Amino acid sequence: MFGGGGRKPLDYDELNENVKKVQYAVRGELYLRASELQKEGKKIIFTNVGNPHALGQKPLTFPRQVVALCQAPFLLDDPNVGLIFPADAIARAKHYLAMAPGGLGAYSDSRGIPGVRKEVAEFIQRRDGYPSDPELIYLTDGASKGVMQMLNTIIRNERDGILVPVPQYPLYSAAISLFGGSLVPYYLEEEANWGLDFVNIRQTVASARSKGITVRAMVIINPGNPTGQCLSQGNIKELLSFCFQENLVLLADEVYQQNIYQDERPFISARKVLFDMGPPMSREVQLVSFHTVSKGYWGECGQRGGYFEMTNLPPKTVDEIYKVASIALSPNVPGQIFMGLMVNPPKPGDISYLKFAAESKSILESLRRRARLMTDGFNSCRNVVCNFTEGAMYSFPQIRLPQRAIDAARRAGKAADVFYCLKLLEATGISTVPGSGFGQKEGVFHLRTTILPAEEDMPAIMSSFKNFNDSFMDQYDDGSSYSRM
Amino acid sequence: MAAPSVAVDNLNPKVVLKCEYAVRGEIVMHAQRLQQQLQTQPGSLPFDEILYCNIGNPQSLGQQPVTFFREVLALCDHPCLLEREETKSLFSADAISRATSILASIPGRATGAYSHSQGIKGLRDAIAAGIASRDGHPANADDIFLTDGASPGVHMMMQLLIRNEKDGILCPIPQYPLYSASIALHGGALVPYYLNESTGWGLEISDLKKQLEDARSKGIDVRALVVINPGNPTGQVLAEENQEDIVKFCKNEGLVLLADEVYQENIYVDNKKFNSFKKVARSLGYSEDDLPLVSFQSVSKGYYGECGKRGGYMEITGFSAPVREQIYKVASVNLCSNITGQILASLVMNPPKVGDASYASYKAEKDGILQSLARRAKALEDAFNNLEGITCNKAEGAMYLFPNICLPQKAIEAAKAANKAPDAFYALRLLESTGIVVVPGSGFGQVPGTWHIRCTILPQEEKIPAIISRFKSFHEAFMAQYRN
Numbered sequence: 001m002f003g004g005g006g007r008k009p010l011d012y013d014e015l016n017e018n019v020k021k022v023q024y025a026v027r028g029e030l031y032l033r034a035s036e037l038q039k040e041g042k043k044i045i046f047t048n049v050g051n052p053h054a055l056g057q058k059p060l061t062f063p064r065q066v067v068a069l070c071q072a073p074f075l076l077d078d079p080n081v082g083l084i085f086p087a088d089a090i091a092r093a094k095h096y097l098a099m100a101p102g103g104l105g106a107y108s109d110s111r112g113i114p115g116v117r118k119e120v121a122e123f124i125q126r127r128d129g130y131p132s133d134p135e136l137i138y139l140t141d142g143a144s145k146g147v148m149q150m151l152n153t154i155i156r157n158e159r160d161g162i163l164v165p166v167p168q169y170p171l172y173s174a175a176i177s178l179f180g181g182s183l184v185p186y187y188l189e190e191e192a193n194w195g196l197d198f199v200n201i202r203q204t205v206a207s208a209r210s211k212g213i214t215v216r217a218m219v220i221i222n223p224g225n226p227t228g229q230c231l232s233q234g235n236i237k238e239l240l241s242f243c244f245q246e247n248l249v250l251l252a253d254e255v256y257q258q259n260i261y262q263d264e265r266p267f268i269s270a271r272k273v274l275f276d277m278g279p280p281m282s283r284e285v286q287l288v289s290f291h292t293v294s295k296g297y298w299g300e301c302g303q304r305g306g307y308f309e310m311t312n313l314p315p316k317t318v319d320e321i322y323k324v325a326s327i328a329l330s331p332n333v334p335g336q337i338f339m340g341l342m343v344n345p346p347k348p349g350d351i352s353y354l355k356f357a358a359e360s361k362s363i364l365e366s367l368r369r370r371a372r373l374m375t376d377g378f379n380s381c382r383n384v385v386c387n388f389t390e391g392a393m394y395s396f397p398q399i400r401l402p403q404r405a406i407d408a409a410r411r412a413g414k415a416a417d418v419f420y421c422l423k424l425l426e427a428t429g430i431s432t433v434p435g436s437g438f439g440q441k442e443g444v445f446h447l448r449t450t451i452l453p454a455e456e457d458m459p460a461i462m463s464s465f466k467n468f469n470d471s472f473m474d475q476y477d478d479g480s481s482y483s484r485m
Numbered sequence: 486m487a488a489p490s491v492a493v494d495n496l497n498p499k500v501v502l503k504c505e506y507a508v509r510g511e512i513v514m515h516a517q518r519l520q521q522q523l524q525t526q527p528g529s530l531p532f533d534e535i536l537y538c539n540i541g542n543p544q545s546l547g548q549q550p551v552t553f554f555r556e557v558l559a560l561c562d563h564p565c566l567l568e569r570e571e572t573k574s575l576f577s578a579d580a581i582s583r584a585t586s587i588l589a590s591i592p593g594r595a596t597g598a599y600s601h602s603q604g605i606k607g608l609r610d611a612i613a614a615g616i617a618s619r620d621g622h623p624a625n626a627d628d629i630f631l632t633d634g635a636s637p638g639v640h641m642m643m644q645l646l647i648r649n650e651k652d653g654i655l656c657p658i659p660q661y662p663l664y665s666a667s668i669a670l671h672g673g674a675l676v677p678y679y680l681n682e683s684t685g686w687g688l689e690i691s692d693l694k695k696q697l698e699d700a701r702s703k704g705i706d707v708r709a710l711v712v713i714n715p716g717n718p719t720g721q722v723l724a725e726e727n728q729e730d731i732v733k734f735c736k737n738e739g740l741v742l743l744a745d746e747v748y749q750e751n752i753y754v755d756n757k758k759f760n761s762f763k764k765v766a767r768s769l770g771y772s773e774d775d776l777p778l779v780s781f782q783s784v785s786k787g788y789y790g791e792c793g794k795r796g797g798y799m800e801i802t803g804f805s806a807p808v809r810e811q812i813y814k815v816a817s818v819n820l821c822s823n824i825t826g827q828i829l830a831s832l833v834m835n836p837p838k839v840g841d842a843s844y845a846s847y848k849a850e851k852d853g854i855l856q857s858l859a860r861r862a863k864a865l866e867d868a869f870n871n872l873e874g875i876t877c878n879k880a881e882g883a884m885y886l887f888p889n890i891c892l893p894q895k896a897i898e899a900a901k902a903a904n905k906a907p908d909a910f911y912a913l914r915l916l917e918s919t920g921i922v923v924v925p926g927s928g929f930g931q932v933p934g935t936w937h938i939r940c941t942i943l944p945q946e947e948k949i950p951a952i953i954s955r956f957k958s959f960h961e962a963f964m965a966q967y968r969n
Contacts (some may be wrong), residue, residue, distance in 0.1 A: 010645070010646070010777045010803075010804055010805075010808050011805065011808070012807040012811075014646055014648075014708075014809055014812055015646075015648075015808065016644060016645055016646065016647060016648045016671075017648065018643055018644075019644060019814075020811065022815065024814060024818045024820065026817075026820075026856070027602055027817035027820070028555065028814075028817075045552070048821070049599060049805040051598050052600045053596075053597040053598040054592065054593060054595055054598035054599065055686035056593065059596075059597045064562055064563040065563055067562045067563070068559040068563035068566065069558075069559070071555055071559040071562055071825075072555040072556055072558070072559035073555075073559045074555070074557070075575060080571060080574065080575065081575075083564065083571050084569055084571045084572070084575075092612070101545060101795070102542070102544040102545035102546070102547075102793070103550070103793070104550075104791075104793050105543075105544035105550045105790060105791045105792060105793050105794065105795065106542050106544040106545035106793045107540065107542045107545065107785075107792040107793055108541075108791055108793060110509055111598065115687035118783075122798055141633045141795065141822075142819070144818070144819050144820070145819065148819075148939070152497060152670070153491075153496050153497055154491060154496065154497065154498050155497055156495070156496070156497050156498060164900055166953060171818060174818045175818070178644065178815075178818075179497075212717050214490065216491070216495075217491075249491045249669065256493055260729060275534070280575060286491050294599075298693065299597060300597045301597060301820070302596055302598050302599060302600065302821070302823065302824035303823060303824070303825070304595045304633065304795075304821075304822065304823035313491060313492075314492050315582040316492070317491055317492055317496060320496055320500055320501050323504065323505075323506065324500055324502070324504070324670075325502070326506050326508075326509040326510075327506045327636070327638060327663060327666045327667075327670075328634075328637075329509075329636065330792070330793065330795075332633060332793065332794060332823045332825070332826060333793035333794065334562075334793075334794065334823070336826050344566065350713075391845060440640055474928070480773055
């Protein structure tokens with residue numbers, strides 16, 4: 001049975017089943033098809049992933065200046081350096097180099113450079129009004145690595161369940177599959193602006209428990225991905241109370257906290273709400289909060305910079321998490337510096353402040369306009385209904401597919417929204433991710449696109465979409481009225 | 486309210502119980518405490534600095550980065566520089582042209598964008614060309630996965646290969662404990678094969694075969710063989726015939742060969758050279774279909790020592806398309822590795838050539854570092870061998886010495902009384918007397934009843950005499966105290 005010849009260890013059948021179960025639609029079928037078409041010469045607009053710089057958003061100037069100087073410290077010795085770098089960038093480069101003995105080329109502390117973690121703690125304190133401990137902040141190669149580490153630490157076996165919103169960013173479902181746990185879905189209510197329904201959530205938890213699942217943690221993405229909703233303080237309070245009652249650790253994915261496009265519900269962190277609630281909850285509820293340099297108005301996805309902050313985790317648990325972090329040696333140092341710069345940006349009075357503020361403002365205001373443009377554009381299309389993108393970077397329109405389209409999809413061996421998105425791609429070059437990649441209610445179909453294409457390209461993109469959608473609906477609509485299931 | 490959801494007694498047991506990583510373990514944490522003590526109470530300890538010889542982290546101990554590489558990276562980080570006249574006087578011409586061509590290969594020149602999940606195509610092309618030029622056998626950009634250091638690639642392969650606790654991975658003992666930790670984290674079985682200290686840490690195929698058969702007889706399905714060449718912590722460079730035997734062994738036994746080659750540029754002896762396992766396999770006439778092989782390389786070691794950048798790649802050959810799709814899928818969940826690391830990997834595999842503007846200074850920097858490493862390796866090896874009860878194999882390559890310390894029985898008993906492994910006890914005493922931080926051999930695995938420490942060769946050359954003399958004083962006092 002064992003030994004050479006015949007069956008090989010890396011035959012497909014011999015792979016870890018958990019790996020085979022993993023799905024990650026963001027770079028799945030649609031993206032691969034789009035890449036093929038691109039190679040054949042078709043112009044593709046990639047709206048499958050929140051990757052601002054790939055769609056023309058420029059990096060902020062100040063951080064790039066600082067990191068370039070840190071990368072090549074010999075520049076700091078050159079008498080002419082002041083001709084091409086502003087004095088505050090030069091000072092800040094020296095500040096980070098002083099924090100990182102050995103410079104950018106040495107492994108740092110496995111938790112990240114202490115000085116940067118302190119900057120993160122100070123940022124959190126300014127943002128929330130409560131002190132934050134740098135010892136409980138770990139920098140990671142992107143927020144995703146932090147999410148993976150936490151889920152790997154929590155999930156013991158297939159009976160450990162993690163509550164995940166549906167629709168969700170499929171990192172969560174992928175990680176749960178990889179680590180052999182159980183995904184316990186809780187549905188966001190599309191008609192209530194993707195709101196939380198705690199009656200349903202309680203039922204979901206009870207049902208999971210009755211099947212022998214131990215529900216350990218709850219994921220909340222705020223602002224939401226793909227759904228974009230911004231939670232109110234009341235929502236978050238309810239969430240935390242729920243976690244307290246049900247003994248769950250709350251995993252708060254807050255990577256889009258800078259991306260807010262309405263004024264009714266500004267971002268409020270789960271940690272702030274928790275501490276506002278006071279004891280006993282503020283001392284009992286376990287919380288892990290995630291942030292990144294990839295989103296916001298920075299969009300520095302390629303740097304792989306992120307952190308997580310632990311609240312109310314027992315010291316021995318923190319030790320175990322430290323152990324796992326130490327096997328990876330250290331997060332990349334340039335990414336750590338980007339994080340330091342993001343939480344500690346130029347201030348009024350700094351030489352680079354005006355330019356930095358102008359660049360940031362321009363990006364955020366444009367995102368706000370594009371969020372509106374896209375939502376309105378989708379809502380003006382036949383059989384398409386789209387909640388407003390209150391935050392994050394995505395639009396998640398519901399496509400009311402006619403029965404004949406659903407049947408045609410089935411005959412083509414594809415999920416109905418995959419079928420629609422493939423046709424959209426082939427007709428227009430717009431590469432989206434079908435809603436099934438994020439989860440949705442049975443029989444309800446969506447696609448996710450980003451709001452990231454350049455503002456000047458938006459009208460053409462929306463009109464191209466509308467034309468495609470019109471002809472698709474002409475082709476498949478049977479004319480009977482469509483009722484929402 | 487019930488006990489907290491996330492407490493140590495309900496964490497993933499693979500993390501809590503099984504997984505250890507001594508390179509940054511207990512001794513290092515103690516050293517950090519002592520370092521703080523030196524700052525707050527100077528003069529309170531018998532030494533005035535902590536010397537971290539526990540980790541292969543060259544630039545933390547003063548090794549300088551290669552100038553050309555940093556020039557290119559700085560220009561890629563801030564491409565606006567390329568539009569300025571002043572840049573020409575601050576950067577070398579070939580760094581400017583290399584940065585320009587790298588940026589041209591990145592869609593939109595956007596170094597801040599997520600790339601293809603295997604890494605930027607143009608950079609993979611450059612790496613494939615570098616591999617082909619090194620080996621004399623072609624390499625394919627599609628076989629390359631750029632990762633945040635070599636370690637994530639190792640984890641990916643363990644994840645793919647290990648289905649349950651009956652899946653075994655053959656690992657050298659002593660080994661770099663990433664392997665044992667990763668196998669534990671993924672719930673598999675480590676099947677040890679012992680390197681032979683008396684023959685310069687030689688690898689005997691007969692021992693390999695014996696371990697394999699033992700494991701199989703216990704119901705373990707052995708799936709892969711890890712070989713670290715040059716070795717860590719052991720520093721040996723495999724002879725080509727040895728490598729050929731290993732390749733044949735893997736083919737005959739149906740094992741995936743996982744070749745950790747991160748120290749390929751760290752060779753300190755003239756009678757050995759680095760041969761990649763891919764080159765050895767192809768030279769034997771084995772094509773892709775004959776042998777699934779994963780080769781790991783990193784930007785952290787060599788003469789470039791860019792640990793903090795987290796750059797590396799794995800080259801996978803001999804895998805079917807459905808399996809490659811699975812590897813791609815797992816890579817895609819993390820989207821991509823950091824772009825700076827990707828660029829650096831392409832530079833490491835494609836450094837300046839004869840005739841390039843930076844070649845002379847690049848070569849001088851490279852040779853300077855490698856020759857200094859060779860001198861330090863020899864100086865420390867000789868020093869260890871001159872101490873009572875210590876024998877130390879030569880470091881033919883890599884960055885470490887792994888001396889064998891014959892601990893007297895009294896010391897072993899004192900260690901037991903202190904509830905420590907004897908080599909950990911020794912290492913702790915060494916730290917407290919001298920400030921020198923090493924990793925106990927038990928962190929790497931060793932033949933039971935033998936004791937070692939792993940010490941890097943990385944402190945700056947001018948510090949080596951003081952390290953040697955402090956070590957000597959400590960060791961003589963230790964032996965005087967515990968000699969039988």
